[in-house]
Amino acid sequence: MKAFLILEDGTVFSGTSIGSTREMISEIVFNTSMTGYLEVLTDPSYAGQAVVMTYPLIGNYGITPDMESKKAWPDGYIVRELSRMPSNFRCEGTIQEFLLEQDIPGICGIDTRALTKMLREKGTMNGMITTNENYDLQEILPKLQAYKVGDVVAKATCREKYVLEGRGPKIALMDFGAKNNIAGSLNRRGCEVTVYPAHTTAEEIIQSHPDGIMLSNGPGDPETCVSIIGEIRKLSFTNIPIFAICLGHQLMALANGAKTYKLKYGHRGGNHPVKDLRTNRVYISSQNHGYAVDASTIDPSVAREAFVNVNDGTNEGLEYIGKNIFTVQFHPEACPGPQDSGYLFDRFLDMMKGAK
Numbered sequence: 001m002k003a004f005l006i007l008e009d010g011t012v013f014s015g016t017s018i019g020s021t022r023e024m025i026s027e028i029v030f031n032t033s034m035t036g037y038l039e040v041l042t043d044p045s046y047a048g049q050a051v052v053m054t055y056p057l058i059g060n061y062g063i064t065p066d067m068e069s070k071k072a073w074p075d076g077y078i079v080r081e082l083s084r085m086p087s088n089f090r091c092e093g094t095i096q097e098f099l100l101e102q103d104i105p106g107i108c109g110i111d112t113r114a115l116t117k118m119l120r121e122k123g124t125m126n127g128m129i130t131t132n133e134n135y136d137l138q139e140i141l142p143k144l145q146a147y148k149v150g151d152v153v154a155k156a157t158c159r160e161k162y163v164l165e166g167r168g169p170k171i172a173l174m175d176f177g178a179k180n181n182i183a184g185s186l187n188r189r190g191c192e193v194t195v196y197p198a199h200t201t202a203e204e205i206i207q208s209h210p211d212g213i214m215l216s217n218g219p220g221d222p223e224t225c226v227s228i229i230g231e232i233r234k235l236s237f238t239n240i241p242i243f244a245i246c247l248g249h250q251l252m253a254l255a256n257g258a259k260t261y262k263l264k265y266g267h268r269g270g271n272h273p274v275k276d277l278r279t280n281r282v283y284i285s286s287q288n289h290g291y292a293v294d295a296s297t298i299d300p301s302v303a304r305e306a307f308v309n310v311n312d313g314t315n316e317g318l319e320y321i322g323k324n325i326f327t328v329q330f331h332p333e334a335c336p337g338p339q340d341s342g343y344l345f346d347r348f349l350d351m352m353k354g355a356k
Contacts, residue, residue, distance in 0.1 A: 001131055005078060008126045010137065010143035011118065015109035018082055018355035020097025025147050026050040026075035028127040029290065030116045032269030037095070039334070040248040041074060041104075042067040044156035044177030045246065045288045047219040049151035050076030050127065051268075054116050059095035061085030068179040068286045072098070073156065073219075075257045077106035079113070092254045124290065151176060152219040153228070153247075166192035169211035169352050174198065176218030176247050178226070181333040185345050186214065199227065200236035212241045212352045215248025217331065218260045222250035222260050222291055229255045239356050241324035243348040246289055249327035253318060259297040263314070266290035267329075273310035274317075274330055283308060283341045285335030293329070295319070324351050 003017035012029045031054040037058050051074045060083040075097060086094055099106055107129050126144045156177030164183055169189030173183055176198045213235055233255035244252045246326055250260050267287040274285045293316040295305055307317030307328060317328040332341040
């Protein structure tokens, strides 16, 4: 079946429908990962977005037990070529079957290189995937231009708290759209991890007497999370050690007076170099974000830059002055290095030991 990707500037790509045939409108973003497409599909940070995979062949090892959440989150999926015959000893099905099961519309057979170059040059755009060959461009374009991602944190967070048992330090993980491996990385280090919904109050967290607090990744514009930022500000004035990743990093910065801004096309992939300013060592990181902390708005008496992006110089992490708080923009749990930045979880554990 034919399918069409229509961008808000009027550009139309023609290809073949994959997955669900329902019509969808979303923000179109690209991911440069060469592998890990299932982790991308099940990352809650993609709520409200449709993903273009820049690697030309997707699905060649099928669907494996590597999901980062219980379901897929992107609104749509866009690839150059979809493998129809996956080969892997862990394979449990095809990506086409997965997209159908998850009701995600997609398109393949388009020039994803040209599409990605367009998004890099013009910036992230909204778009529609449709199988309607009689579409009316003049009717569609106003809808695309009016689309807003909205409050996707409320959509991506857990509905009630749950616990991963452990005999070590007790961690309160605030779930803004957390990937499974964040809690898993702490749990494998012996921590007892209690995962809380995004809108849990600071008072409830504090009253549980955790040894440390983890602020997770998540989707959307951090500045829209007004009530959550207020609760994080309260947490930042406690003596409880805090480690934050991605959206959590941005929310902590906003809670302490800094500003965030939207990147032209974001950082999404498993190959982004970041420099640790303490050691000058560079790590290859996994990233998935469309917003960044404006380093020029950081009060030097409140926090200092800890990591920077080697490609474009954007902020990748902060250490807070006189507090047991550090935050990173990238994903140390995602294993792109594969495990070279996993030491950040160990630093968090050491911080908790020092705080006792």
